[in-house]
Amino acid sequence: MKSIVIKNSYGLDNVSTEEQPIPTIQSNEVLVKIKSISLNQLDLMIAKGALGTKLPHVLGSDAVGVVEKTVNSISKFKVGDVVSTHFIQSWQSGNLQASNLLNRLGTDVPGVFSEYIALSEDSLVKIPANLTTEEASTLPIAGLTAWEALFNVGGLKEKQTVLLQGTGGVSIFALQFAKSIGAKVIIISSSDEKIEKAKLLGADEAINYKTNPDWPKKVLELTKGAGVDLALEMSWAEIGKTTTVMRFGGKIAVVGLLGGANVNLSVFDINQKNLSIIGVQVGSKASFEEMNKRIETHDIKPVVDKFFPLSELSEALDYFDKGKHFGKVVLTF
Template identity: 70%
Template sequence: MKSIVIKNAYGLENTTVENQDIPTIQDNEVLVKVKAMSLNQLDLMVAKGAFATKLPHTLGSDAVGIVKKIGTHVTKFNVGDTVSTHFVQSWQSGVLKASDSQSSLGTSVKGVFSEYISLSENALVKAPQNLTVEEASTLPIAGLTAWETLVNFGNLKAGQTVLLQGTGGVSIFALQFAKMIGAKVILISSNDEKLKTAKSLGADEVVNYRTNPDWQDKVLKITKGNGVDLALEISWAGINKTITAMKTSGKIAVIGMLGGTEVQLSVFDLIQRSLTIKAMYVGSKSSFEEMNNAIEVNNIKPIIDRVFSVSELPEAIAHFEKSKHLGKVVLIF
């Protein structure tokens, strides 16, 4: 079978497709024939050595496929089921524990970008029935991060306002979930074409932060000086602008660090506004299942920018790394 691996040395140029043996399964495991996978910034970070992962290493956290074989102790799945991988395998419900991060697919343990994968049944969820395998493959990290942020952390309600940054997978999912809830969405990006698309997807207001460098003032004007209830911070470098755009007692969810890993915060502004900042680490399996149910009931369709064949892996990585996409980038064998 084919697998996408990083070997010899870190660097995207060392990402390759190689042949591996089809895995065998233990009594509590499931053998899945992978049909579709989606790329995340996390995959690029692993390939570049951000986690000092031992090489060679199979990449990937997001995959969907068909169950081909089940172990004798498996009770939750049957042969023929369409299933999705669950990123933090041991995080079944409740709050994240320190040990849970050690079970994260594609980082702490072997990834899932392979034609066949064997995982514990706890590391899988049934895919929403209204989605194709390509659409379902976008859910494990981007979809669940957006859901966890808006629903379980943000407790977003109809009539409230959420600020979204960029048009990547998490932001576009957050846009779709926020409109499902009945919230108002303000989305910022540096690309007018992407802003136009975001508007067509339901964004109430859009702001180009390149032509409006003081975009936080624009957000305050849109909200009549009140600020937003919830913000998804993807840059980190601009966190103080986000703080300025917040409503008193508002919440900021840090979902990315595209602007770097270190920043100076205005603690005075945090205290004066009584703001909450939380770093998001995707979500639990029970949250994943809750999200999938909402996707089915509301017939939400993930936004896929492009689908690449694994034979086009360098082109897919380049397209993703240069942020040419809106929504998700998917790979198929």
């Protein structure tokens, strides 16, 4: 079988496909034939060495496929079921525990970018009935992170306002989920073309932060000075701008570090506005299943910017790395 591997040294140029043996399932595992995978910033970070991952390493956290083989002890799935991977495998429900972070797919253990994978039934979730395998492959990290940030961390309610940064997978899922409950969405982007696409998906307001570097002033104008109830922080580099647009008692859910891990931050707004800044680590399997129900009920369709065959892996990585995408990028086996 083919697997996507980073080896020898870090860098996207060192990511390639190689032949590996089809895994043999153990007593608690399911063999899945993978149909589609989707890219995340996490994959790029690992390939570039940001996490110091030991090489060689099979990349990937997001994959969807068809159950090909089970053992007698498996009760949740049967041959032919279409399933998605669950990133933080041991986080089944409740609050995240430190021990849950020891077996994250593609991070602390080998990834799932292979033609076949063997995982425990706790590490798999049935996909929403209204989605294709390609669409469902976008859910494990981007979809679930958006869900967790909006509802379990952010507590977003109808008629409240959320600020979204950029138009990558998490932000676009958050836009769709927020509109499904009747919340107001303000989104910022550096591309007028992407802003127009976001408006077509229901964004109430959109700001180009390159042509409007003082975008916080515009956000405050749009909220009549009150500020936003919730912000999904993607950059971290300008977290100070985010704090200025928050309402009193607002929440900032940190879901990305695209601007780097370090920043000079004044605590004045945090203290004076009684703000909460909370890190988000995707979500539990119970949350995944809850999200899938919402996707089915509201017939929410993930936004896939572009599909690539596995033979165009290098092109897909380059396209994703340069931030050309709106929503998600999917590869098919």
